[in-house]
Amino acid sequence: MVGIVVVSHSPALAEAAVNLALAMTVGQSPRIEIAAGAVDDVIGTDALRIVDAIKKVSSSKGVLVIMDLGSAIMSSEMALEFIDDKALDVRLSKGPFVEGLLAAVVRAVGGGSLDEVEYEAANALLAKVSQLSATSEIIINEQSSDSKTSLKPEISSQVILVNAIGLHARPAAMIVGAIADCHAQVQIASDFSKAVPANSPTALVGLAAKCGQTLYIQAAGPDAKKAVDLIINLVNDGFGEHDESPLPSLKSHNPTTGVIGVSPGRVVGPVLQLLHPISEPDVQVVLELSDRKAAVQHLMLAVAQVADWFKLQSARLEGSAREIMQATSVITTDPALIKVACEAIINCGLTPERAIWEATEDIVAEFSVQGGLLSERITDMYDIRNRIIRLLTVQDAPDSLISNEPYILVASDLAPADTVMLNPRDCLAIVTEKGGPTSHSAILARSLGIPAITGVTEGTAIVDGTIVLVDGATGEFIISPNDEQKGSVSFIAPISLFHGPGRTSDGYQVQILANIGSVADVPDAITLGAEGVGLFRTEFCFLDREDEPSIAEQVKAYRAVFKCFSGRKVVIRTLDAGSDKPLPFLPIRNEANPALGIRGYRTSWHSPEILCNQLMAIAQAAAAEHAEVWVMAPMIATVEEAQEFVQKTRVAGLTIAGVMIETPAAAIMADHLFEQVDFVSIGTNDLAQYTLAADRMSSDLAVLNDPWQPSLMRMIELVCRGASDLKKPVGVCGEAASDPYLAIVLVGLGVTALSMSARSIPAVGQLLASLSREDCRRAAQAALNSDSAQAARLVVRESLSSVIK
Amino acid sequence: MPPSRRLGFAGEFKIMTSKTISLNQLVAWLNKFSELVSAQCNYLTDLDAAIGDADHGTNMVRGMTAVMNAITAAPPSTIGDLFKVVGMTLVSTVGGASGPLYGTFFLRMGVTSGAVSELNGAQLLMALNAGMEGVVARGKPLANDKTLFDALAPALHAFAISLNSYHSFSDAALAAQMAAAVGRDATASLIARKGRASYLGERSIGHFDPGSASTALLFEALAEVLSGE
Secondary structure (H helix, E strand, O other): OOEEEEEEOOHHHHHHHHHHHHHHHOOOOOOEEEEEOOHHHOOOOOHHHHHHHHHHHOOOOOEEEEEOOOHHHHHHHHHHHHOOOOOOOEEEOOOOHHHHHHHHHHHHHOOOOHHHHHHHHHOOOHHHHHHHOOOOOOOOOHHHHHHHHHOOOOEEEEEEOOOOOOOOHHHHHHHHHHOOOOOOEEEEEEOOEEEEEOOOHHHHHHOOOOOOOEEEEEEEOOOHHHHHHHHHHHHHOHHHOOOOOOOHHHOOOOOOOOOEEEEOOEEEEEEEEOOOOOOOOOOOOOOOHHHHHHHHHHHHHHHHHHHHHHHHHHHOOOHHHHHHHHHHHHHHOOHHHHHHHHHHHHHHOOOHHHHHHHHHHHHHHHHHHHOHHHHHHHHHHHHHHHHHHHHHHOOOOOOOOOOOOOEEEEEOOOOHHHHHOOOOOOEEEEEEOOOOOOOHHHHHHHHHOOOEEEOOOOHHHOOOOOEEEEEOOOOOEEEOOOHHHHHOOOOOOOOOOOOOOOEOOOOOEOEEEEEEOOHHHHHHHHHOOOOOEEEEEOHHHHOOOOOOOOHHHHHHHHHHHHHHOOOOEEEEEOOOOEOOOOOOOOOOOOOOOHHHOOEHHHHHHHOHHHHHHHHHHHHHHHHHOOOEEEEEEOOOOOHHHHHHHHHHHHHHOOOEEEEEEOOHHHHHOHHHHHHHOOEEEEOHHHHHHHHOOOOOOOHHHOOOOOOOOHHHHHHHHHHHHHHHHHOOOEEEOOHHHHOHHHHHHHHHHOOOEEEEOHHHHHHHHHHHHOOOHHHHHHHHHHHHOOOOHHHHHHHHHHHHHOOOO | OOOOOOOOOOOOOOOOOOOEEEHHHHHHHHHHHHHHHHHOHHHHHHHHHHHOOOOHHHHHHHHHHHHHHHHHHOOOOOHHHHHHHHHHHHHHHOOOOHHHHHHHHHHHHHHHHOOOOEEEHHHHHHHHHHHHHHHHHHHOOOOOOOOOHHHHHHHHHHHHHHHHOOOOHHHHHHHHHHHHHHHHHHHHHOOOOOOHHHHHHHHHOOOOOHHHHHHHHHHHHHHHHHOOO
């Protein structure tokens, strides 16, 4: 953990500040030392005391020194000169004493790196600054446009964009927000574009600067340096961008060529159209000169209300959704947009709604020319425009979608604001005509776990209530699906209850378990007949977190689940993240092939402490409850990794340890793996992706990524054969287990536990109960001998049709 | 002409190198400085009370008393060691901003002096210059920020010019003492831009900077010890 040294003139002040900070970290002990006061307890500072304090809290993670004023700074600088250990990274924080200390302590106990802890402390005043200046004033900043010609830079600097998506809307808004309180005129240019004012998010987005390009920053004014530093910090930090992984299919995909899945999940349900677009305001109306001033005021009021509305929405959200709404709020008050509109009212007599319409069109036209990611931000602009116009013309805004039944939402495109209104309980899926895999809507849909597809041409022409099938993984979209197609969906309507345990008609037991992400999924799992949990994804604990959750937090979350399954099995999987699923506190660089990069268990190479902490938390939670806890690691490729993981679990005090089989390497080495582990669980989605060398995220490759592929069956068979020699359990927790026919094949291959989303349990359990073990074996053999996925489907269905009652 | 931050005399002077100042004379200098701050303790504290936190006198007295105790208890054998002991003692006993500032001043003097038992004029000037560079590095003062730098810089400037003009050690020290006093007096008309006095802004006008006052005493002590050299 990063050590923190608190330097103050006054021991009383330091102790009070430290106590305040400690109150934020109940149950955790930061490495913190006070160096306050001088000899004889006089008010003052002593460089040698600071040296001692630094040594006490030092570790390879480094030390941050937080100081109050005057001699505290000089003494601390002096102390740095006295430190002999040049390898020790000690930094002096520029942050404010109290706020900076709090921020640093919280970040440090959260496992933050020295860079992160330093950053938090240095920026700890931002919250106060923004709170005190957070009025919805809109200033048409004359300086911003004049500055194009008159800015004489006092400071210039440059920085390379490191975040994957480059300078898009959210980063642009972050820059605008960061320098909002600086008394400085700031301009930014990119490699291929001239300088634009840094207080205009749309102008910044218009730079279309991408990852790897350089931003050239110029600033003048008293806070010029501060503004430049703030921007550089943001850029270097990748704008804190962690949720938004660029999808690999992005580059190759042309959004006009067809439907693509952007958020996985296969559902059937009735269509509900979001709304019809607002009509274009009349261009003929010309306002009287005397009315124009009032019209400007109307527009400003509407803009302020819309900006406030976005702000309000952001306040009740978390993580990426929150940031998107904040960014949208900032964009709403963009001087580039508002100024153009106001000028059009004053000079041309446009109505406010027509003025904002045209101003938006101008910006959108610019975005469209840039193409790519920018064109996906057009939705945001239109959403802002539409909300403003609705306010101006008193049209109803779709603030909430009210429907008594589950529905599949269809829209031309969803604005982030629309998406966050959705309740995943009612909204089965999202279908849009426009938008790409990195659009805000897609990101939000994924974060809400709602299946989503885009590129459905004329989707908005579908009548409300029409039944459609949506597969957010493959991009499959069927209007009025037939019964067979409906049958391919895991959950259509409430099915008669399945009463476990899972078994064939002749009594061969196969555990039917649920995949869950948190305790919230438990009631469904139990109601629908799960015997236990076959995959407890622990990511939920970590997602949307800036820092690693504490052991205590983790214990609490795990116990909540274990408690529900006393005497039953819960297979808990350690953190599965990586550059495809990045987390702020995992130091992961951009990788060309995230799916083949540092992910799953591999993240523990760089951050072993996160895994160790998690295993400790799991062990503590397991000890406190009575569930039968099995623990497994994701993304294992070698026997050594498995052995290493098992050792770590033993050290933590866990008794049953296994690994996921997601790589062909692991499947091929299964017989050796079983010498190390107590069980395995096959992740069929990844195993298919790696076996077929077909990116899961690519809609073009969905045909290859079919869980019915015979090659995949053979991989699974290999694993089962390795297990049967040693009589060790083999589970499947991928999509394959939730397809009832495929589940039968898996059982026939020798799989001993099937884990799936709770919704699939009744269908799988019922089918299994109607077949004998021999039926399953026959189905498996038929699948193994097929030449294609399609053939396997048919032949299995055929072989079972005669025996299914 | 306001004193510049860097004096730049290091490679230029052609002063006599025959005259030297010994370890014992330097100890005497420090002893005299200690006496002067003790005698002027209330004066320094009163200056500080006007624009700071009223502890400069007591801080300096505590620091220099500790310095003299340390030197007496274990007499250093080289000038480098002497200044190192002085610097470290001040750092850990003064408490206020003067601790790291004077501490750095003497530590840098020590490093530059090295393991010798006497310094000639050129060497003393280099050591003093190094000390001032240390003060600049530590406190980042500019001329007229109303800090001890406003006494220290003119003092060293005068000392260098005087030595460079083939004046005696005693004359050079006298010139430094006078320049420091002039620098101290000039701080009265300045607005403080460093340290706690800077929070007072214009209200700091009309008061001497306490640090410049103690620095003037440092050169008064040097002049006294070198008189007749």
